[in-house]
Amino acid sequence: MKIAVLTKAIPKVDSLKINSSETWIDDSNVKFVMNEHDTYALEEALLIKEELDNNSEVVAITMGAQKSSNQIISEALAKGADRGIIIENDTKITDPLVFAKIFSEQIREEKFDLIFCGLASYDLGSGQTSVLIGEILGMTTATFAIGTKIESSHIKVKKELESGYSQWIRMSLPASISIQSGLNNPRYPSLKGIMSAKSKEVKVKTIDSNFSEMQGFTKFFVPKNEKQTEYIEGDVEDVSNKIIDILKNELKLIA
Amino acid sequence: MILVVLENQRGKIHSFSREAVVAGQIFAKKYDEELCILCLGENVEVLKEEASEFESDKLLVAEHELISQYTSDGFSKALSEIIAQESPRFTIMGHTYIARDFLPRVSVKQDLPFIGDLTSVSFEDEKTIFCKQVFNAKFLTNIEMDPSIEKAILSFQSAAFDKDKIIKGSPKNIIDVKLNLKDSDVRITSEEAFKESDSDVDLSSANFIVSVGRGIESEDNIPMMEKFVENVGADLGSSRPVVDMGIMPKSRLVGSSGFTVSPDLYLAVGLSGAIQHVVAMKGSKKIMGINTDRDAPIFEIADYAVVGDLFEIIPELTKKLSDS
Ligand SMILES: Cc1cc2nc3c(=O)[nH]c(=O)nc-3n(C[C@H](O)[C@H](O)[C@H](O)COP(=O)(O)OP(=O)(O)OC[C@H]3O[C@@H](n4cnc5c(N)ncnc54)[C@H](O)[C@@H]3O)c2cc1C
Numbered sequence: 001m002k003i004a005v006l007t008k009a010i011p012k013v014d015s016l017k018i019n020s021s022e023t024w025i026d027d028s029n030v031k032f033v034m035n036e037h038d039t040y041a042l043e044e045a046l047l048i049k050e051e052l053d054n055n056s057e058v059v060a061i062t063m064g065a066q067k068s069s070n071q072i073i074s075e076a077l078a079k080g081a082d083r084g085i086i087i088e089n090d091t092k093i094t095d096p097l098v099f100a101k102i103f104s105e106q107i108r109e110e111k112f113d114l115i116f117c118g119l120a121s122y123d124l125g126s127g128q129t130s131v132l133i134g135e136i137l138g139m140t141t142a143t144f145a146i147g148t149k150i151e152s153s154h155i156k157v158k159k160e161l162e163s164g165y166s167q168w169i170r171m172s173l174p175a176s177i178s179i180q181s182g183l184n185n186p187r188y189p190s191l192k193g194i195m196s197a198k199s200k201e202v203k204v205k206t207i208d209s210n211f212s213e214m215q216g217f218t219k220f221f222v223p224k225n226e227k228q229t230e231y232i233e234g235d236v237e238d239v240s241n242k243i244i245d246i247l248k249n250e251l252k253l254i255a
Numbered sequence: 256m257i258l259v260v261l262e263n264q265r266g267k268i269h270s271f272s273r274e275a276v277v278a279g280q281i282f283a284k285k286y287d288e289e290l291c292i293l294c295l296g297e298n299v300e301v302l303k304e305e306a307s308e309f310e311s312d313k314l315l316v317a318e319h320e321l322i323s324q325y326t327s328d329g330f331s332k333a334l335s336e337i338i339a340q341e342s343p344r345f346t347i348m349g350h351t352y353i354a355r356d357f358l359p360r361v362s363v364k365q366d367l368p369f370i371g372d373l374t375s376v377s378f379e380d381e382k383t384i385f386c387k388q389v390f391n392a393k394f395l396t397n398i399e400m401d402p403s404i405e406k407a408i409l410s411f412q413s414a415a416f417d418k419d420k421i422i423k424g425s426p427k428n429i430i431d432v433k434l435n436l437k438d439s440d441v442r443i444t445s446e447e448a449f450k451e452s453d454s455d456v457d458l459s460s461a462n463f464i465v466s467v468g469r470g471i472e473s474e475d476n477i478p479m480m481e482k483f484v485e486n487v488g489a490d491l492g493s494s495r496p497v498v499d500m501g502i503m504p505k506s507r508l509v510g511s512s513g514f515t516v517s518p519d520l521y522l523a524v525g526l527s528g529a530i531q532h533v534v535a536m537k538g539s540k541k542i543m544g545i546n547t548d549r550d551a552p553i554f555e556i557a558d559y560a561v562v563g564d565l566f567e568i569i570p571e572l573t574k575k576l577s578d579s
Contacts, residue, residue: 016393025390094398096369097362123390126371131327131359140442141327143356160512162264162352164505167448169326180512182499214368214404219397220389225555233549233562240571243543246559247487251520251541253463254487254576 001056001150003045004112006103006129007038007076009068010122018220024092025123025220032068034075037118039186041179044148045116046080046187052150059110063087063103063207070202077197078189084202094124095213100132106205108137114155115176119144127178134176142169143178256313257283258291258343260334261306262353263298263325265448268305270418271349276309277416278347278376278409283312285378288344291315292426293337296322296330303429310424315341317432325353326443331360333434338365340432343406350410358408370398371410374530385409392529392552413534456506458492464518466492466509466536470525470546470565474502480524483569486576492516494526510535525565528553545569 009032011025019026034042042060049056060076062069066088073084087106093099115137117130127143134141146166147158156170160180189197232242247253259279262269276292283290289312294302299318306314317337322329330353338346338361346361348354350372362369374395375386385398400407458464465484471477484491493503495510509516511531521539526532528544528551536542543559544551545568554560561568 016390018394025394096359097366100363125387125389125391127355128359128362128369128371131356132363135331135360135363141356141360142443144352160352161448162511163515164508164513165265165448165450168446169443170446171443181495185501213401215370215398215400215407217389217396218384218399220394221396222550223388223392223395223552223555227556227558229554229557229560231549231554231560231562236563236567236571239561239563239568240575243559243561243568243572244575246543247520253489253520 001048001052001054001114002110002112003048003056003058003114003116004107004110005038005042005045005058005060005076005081006115006117006133007042007060007062007072008035008118008121009033009062009064009072010035018222022220023217032071034072035118035121037120037122037179037181039118040181040183041116041118042076042079042081043184043186044145044179045114047184048114048148048150049080057082059083059085059112061085061087061107063089063099063106065090073202074197075189077200077202078193079187080193081200083200086202086204088204088206089209091209093211093213094217095215096124096126096128097132098211098213100129100136102207102211103129104133104136106207111174113173113175115139115174117176117178119178119180130176130178137174137176139174139176140171141176142171144180145177146180146183148177256289256291256341256343257286258293258338258341258346260293260295260346260348261302262295262349262351263302264351266298266301268302269349269351271351271411271413273418273421274413274416275347275349275411276306277418277420278411280310280422281416282345282347286344289313291341291343293317293334295333297325307425307429308423309426310422311426312428314426314429315432316429317434319434319436321436321438321441322434324445326441326445327357327360328441328443329436331357331364332436332440335361335364336434337432338367345406346408348408348410350412354410358410362408367406367408368400368404369408369410370400371408373398373409373411374415376415388530391527392533393527393550412530414537451505456490458490458507458509458514458516461490461516462519463487463489463522464492464509464516464520464536464539465489465522465524466494466526467497467503467524468494468526469496471497471502476566477502479569479573483573486573489522494532523553523557524569526553527551528556
């Protein structure tokens with residue numbers, strides 16, 4: 001089983017600011033981490049490999065700027081991925097279809113049996129990538145996976161549906177699947193893993209950055225508050241008194 | 256033409272679909288296009304009955320044994336065929352789990368942009384400007400189509416359009432669509448949907464809910480919250496990450512993947528207020544947030560915005576309440 005895990009470096013969010021051209025966040029000095037949903041996708045791939053215990057291979061793949069890409073691919077290798085592919089690209093792509101087309105052509109020749117992605121990325125959050133790539137490469141697709149089971153030439157996927165429902169589906173391989181958070185416990189890299197990562201193969205690919213987008217982000221802004229909101233701030237003592245006053249006298253929720 | 260795709264949700268029309276019809280009616284008017292409503296595959300009879308009460312130019316009914324149950328293979332192939340035939344300017348759906356599951360495939364098949372997860376749209380002169388949340392609802396971004404592109408697939412988040420503004424009436428025409436699906440098009444089989452019940456509580460009927468978000472940090476801080484809710488007589492709810500970390504059971508999850516609630520007071524503690532959470536609690540009579548971040552999205556929908564550290568405020572509240 002040849003499994004690709006597609007992952008993305010995400011600016012670590014704490015106090016993010018919009019950049020001066022208002023088209024993205026100011027990421028000049030931020031740290032990058034692996035997109036959280038992708039950590040579950042990687043773990044699921046590693047678990048499948050361990051269970052099959054044959055000639056399975058897990059390949060971690062990302063597209064993005066060199067430095068942050070190196071960082072997250074090293075992390076994936078340290079956790080147990082067998083090799084990595086970095087598709088170097090410094091241009092911001094906000095059209096999911098363009099992104100997926102470029103990505104697909106870079107990995108087509110690998111002929112993966114399975115492609116796992118996180119459900120969505122924290123930054124763009126389009127949630128389309130795994131489905132687009134699956135369709136482009138002629139694979140079956142599924143989203144919101146909360147469980148997987150390999151059955152020779154098929155995979156069974158437990159999907160999360162809306163309002164607390166779940167459903168098992170069975171699909172033929174090759175398949176591209178987006179992984180929902182919480183289905184496993186992503187591992188930490190071991191010291192041995194970190195050491196051995198250094199000797200693992202990382203292929204670096206470059207792309208032609210001449211592409212035209214059909215849709216794109218044009219302006220970032222902070223959401224406006226449309227409701228009458230009463231702000232309560234100050235020292236803990238005052239704030240607490242005020243909250244109790246609201247619960248007691250305004251809303252009559254406590255006696 | 257503007258094409259609105261209705262969706263079946265366990266035997267009923269999906270509530271997002273009604274909002275999509277409102278979107279369709281507005282787009283049809285703005286662009287001076289025909290409005291066409293599509294009942295696709297699953298449970299078409301129910302959808303057709305619903306759609307017969309909405310004003311539209313055309314009602315398309317697409318039935319086929321290969322799409323009588325939803326699969327992304329069948330639905331993407333079927334919708335793609337219909338788009339190829341009808342050539343709609345915009346194809347519109349609610350941003351549901353199913354839309355997320357198969358619309359990207361239609362986007363590839365028809366080489367159309369899928370502009371998804373939209374919270375609003377505005378029409379300015381020649382331009383149509385879409386809006387979507389990014390960075391987990393921290394910011395919004397405008398999205399525009401390249402001027403050379405005329406057609407697109409759109410999906411709207413809940414509440415982007417008011418479902419009560421639907422223009423009632425009836426379709427001028429009802430047309431059965433012939434689909435050319437082959438057995439080999441569908442490579443996916445589905446089992447029955449089921450509910451994993453580990454329910455110790457029914458949040459949907461609670462009148463005071465205190466929900467914890469990732470700000471709670473660890474399981475060790477839950478007793479502090481339990482003491483607080485006991486003192487105020489509330490039920491404890493939670494956001495998704497807290498459930499994923501195994502800190503709270505799924506029966507406490509509020510959000511699009513959990514329960515929908517509408518208590519008299521919803522108190523969100525250390526919880527940012529991402530759309531998938533907010534859709535399921537914004538119907539609460541009053542909303543209060545406790546958050547260190549003055550710009551947290553939860554404050555946008557809150558009646559009371561408490562700016563502060565939960566680890567200071569919650570113990571202080573508990574202390575004051577148990578003293579009195
Ligand atoms: C398809 C899909 C379905 C989803 N379904 C759901 C769902 O059903 N329910 C759901 O909740 N989410 C759901 N999500 C996830 C959702 O997008 C958000 O990621 C999630 O709601 C964020 O949870 P949070 O607010 O607890 O965490 P965060 O966004 O990390 O927010 C933590 C908040 O705590 C504040 N904070 C930190 N420390 C303190 C402190 N000491 N005192 C006070 N405040 C503090 C921070 O300022 C921040 O605002 C879904 C996502 C997707 C893509």
